[in-house]
Amino acid sequence: MSSHRAEVIIDLGAIDSNIKKVIQDSGKRVLAVVKADAYGHGLVPVAQQALKSGASWLGTALLEEALTLRQAGISAPIIAWLTPVTDDFAAALAHEIDLSIPSLEHLNAVVQSSEKLKKVPRVHFEVDTGMSRGGALSDWRALMHAAADLKSSKKIRIIGVWSHFARADEPGHSFNQVQLNNFEERISEAEGFGIRPEIIHMSNSAASLSHSSAHFDLLRLGIAMYGLSPDVSQMGSSVALGLKPAMQIRSRIHLVKEVPAGSQVGYGGTAITSRDTKLAVIPMGYADGIPRNTDSRAGVLIGNKRAPLIGRVSMDQFVVDVGIDSTAQAGDWAYIIGNENDGGYTADAWADASGTINYEIVTRIARRVPRKYI
Numbered sequence: 001m002s003s004h005r006a007e008v009i010i011d012l013g014a015i016d017s018n019i020k021k022v023i024q025d026s027g028k029r030v031l032a033v034v035k036a037d038a039y040g041h042g043l044v045p046v047a048q049q050a051l052k053s054g055a056s057w058l059g060t061a062l063l064e065e066a067l068t069l070r071q072a073g074i075s076a077p078i079i080a081w082l083t084p085v086t087d088d089f090a091a092a093l094a095h096e097i098d099l100s101i102p103s104l105e106h107l108n109a110v111v112q113s114s115e116k117l118k119k120v121p122r123v124h125f126e127v128d129t130g131m132s133r134g135g136a137l138s139d140w141r142a143l144m145h146a147a148a149d150l151k152s153s154k155k156i157r158i159i160g161v162w163s164h165f166a167r168a169d170e171p172g173h174s175f176n177q178v179q180l181n182n183f184e185e186r187i188s189e190a191e192g193f194g195i196r197p198e199i200i201h202m203s204n205s206a207a208s209l210s211h212s213s214a215h216f217d218l219l220r221l222g223i224a225m226y227g228l229s230p231d232v233s234q235m236g237s238s239v240a241l242g243l244k245p246a247m248q249i250r251s252r253i254h255l256v257k258e259v260p261a262g263s264q265v266g267y268g269g270t271a272i273t274s275r276d277t278k279l280a281v282i283p284m285g286y287a288d289g290i291p292r293n294t295d296s297r298a299g300v301l302i303g304n305k306r307a308p309l310i311g312r313v314s315m316d317q318f319v320v321d322v323g324i325d326s327t328a329q330a331g332d333w334a335y336i337i338g339n340e341n342d343g344g345y346t347a348d349a350w351a352d353a354s355g356t357i358n359y360e361i362v363t364r365i366a367r368r369v370p371r372k373y374i
């Protein structure tokens, strides 16, 4: 029996099923996106599972995340795509981490590090096709010109050219085609400089699930690997997409007590009981990643019965209304994110109830909540 007051349970079988489904449906290779501690699911265990399940690549935002994977003994190709020019590129090169290059400054910084080490950097050029975030825009041709020179003097190895969608979670939106057209033009320009990357990649989960003309050679699979929908209203729920959510969260009930009608609950007294009832105190709060502004559309599942949240979430705890007839007791499990089939609240329900997206719910669950793998 677990003695933790709360735990995150990660179903590695769900991750396995989600990856295999995408590989099977698309016929493409998958890069498992494991940034942000694998969206809160645990960097190394998820990366290991993803590779076992058929992913060929791993992707992180930070260089530190990529280095942690190497320290864990993982030898699969890894790309880190958010590396300021001040990063330790020598460490990246020493550990065979592929780097994303969005500008001439980045290219120069990486090449400078490599000259000292006598290592040829493996790079992926990032092109901005309309998101106006990462990637080269007006300087793309200058970047390709410099890349072609470095390639012919064998100072870089050009592995990839890539871009990122801003609105792939709105599959019918015309901007997706605008970005795709831009991408194809930029690839042609690169070819004009003699650059033919080994792999071209553009699709995140949403495009992987909906936009096969954007698949190219590799799918960068994030949220769908964790069994969540990129956007429930535009693309349907996990269930509708055939995905299995991998994360459950449960916590021991700290306290159950009766309160009379008219009791104000929590800081600010933002909720008042409308009847005599029982409340249960759940020992998780915003320090654990439970959003403070969640309303009563979220809550917990206790013994197959839903108990909605009441009042404001505190730093370490929140209160749910279990009803006057509840038999819930201190020490019982309360499922914060549960199995949808059992009637539990989902990451999507928590997202709706707090004005955010499922990505933010799972990613922000704090490290002080232990992860358990099944």
Ligand SMILES: *Cc1c(COP(=O)(O)O)cnc(C)c1O
Residues within 6 Å of the ligand: 033, 035, 081, 164, 203, 204, 205, 206, 220, 221, 222, 223, 224, 230
């Ligand atoms: C996070 C990220 C992804 C994965 O996005 P999902 O919507 O979670 O699939 C893919 N590519 C890049 C560059 C990312 O930063």
